Amino acid sequence: MELSNKQITVIFKALCDENRVQIFRILQNGELCACHLLEELHLSQPTLSHHMKVLCDSGLVVGRKEGKWMHYSISQEGAKIAMDCLKEITAVTENDCECCNK
Numbered sequence: 001m002e003l004s005n006k007q008i009t010v011i012f013k014a015l016c017d018e019n020r021v022q023i024f025r026i027l028q029n030g031e032l033c034a035c036h037l038l039e040e041l042h043l044s045q046p047t048l049s050h051h052m053k054v055l056c057d058s059g060l061v062v063g064r065k066e067g068k069w070m071h072y073s074i075s076q077e078g079a080k081i082a083m084d085c086l087k088e089i090t091a092v093t094e095n096d097c098e099c100c101n102k
Contacts, residue, residue, distance in 0.1 A: 002088075003081070003085055003088075008085055008089065010057060010058050011058045011059070011060065011081070011082050011085060013054065013058070014054050014055050014057070014058035014060055015058075015060070015082075017051070017054075019041065019043065019047075019051050020051050020054060020055055022041065023037060023041065023051060023052070023055065023061075023072075024055070024060065024061070024074065026040060026041075027061065027072060027073055027074045028074065030073065031071050031072065031073035032071065032072060032073075033066075033069045033070070033071050034048060034049075034052070034069055034070045034071070034072065035069055037052075037072070052070070052072060055072075056072075058078065058082075059075055059077070059078035059081060059082075060074065060075055060078040060079060060082060061073065061074060061075060061078070062074075062075045062078075
């Protein structure tokens with residue numbers, strides 16, 4: 001699967017914020033209710049909602065509503081896409097360049 005530059009940017013934007021990286025690390029232990037994330041991160045509810053929207057929009061995290069609370073977990077499919085994407089964009093290919101004798 002080849003992603004567009006825009007899709008790649010959305011994935012990496014989700015991971016370029018310290019709070020979102022911390023949320024992602026917390027979710028490595030399994031699904032959590034937003035109320036537990038709020039307690040652990042010491043963020044306001046609107047700030048947490050913003051971070052969770054960015055993570056969910058990237059496909060790295062999925063949310064499900066239960067009662068009045070959202071429960072979040074890492075998307076295994078989204079994580080695999082992000083890892084494949086990183087491999088793809090960091091792969092170095094050798095080019096024979098006549099202009100610089102490479």
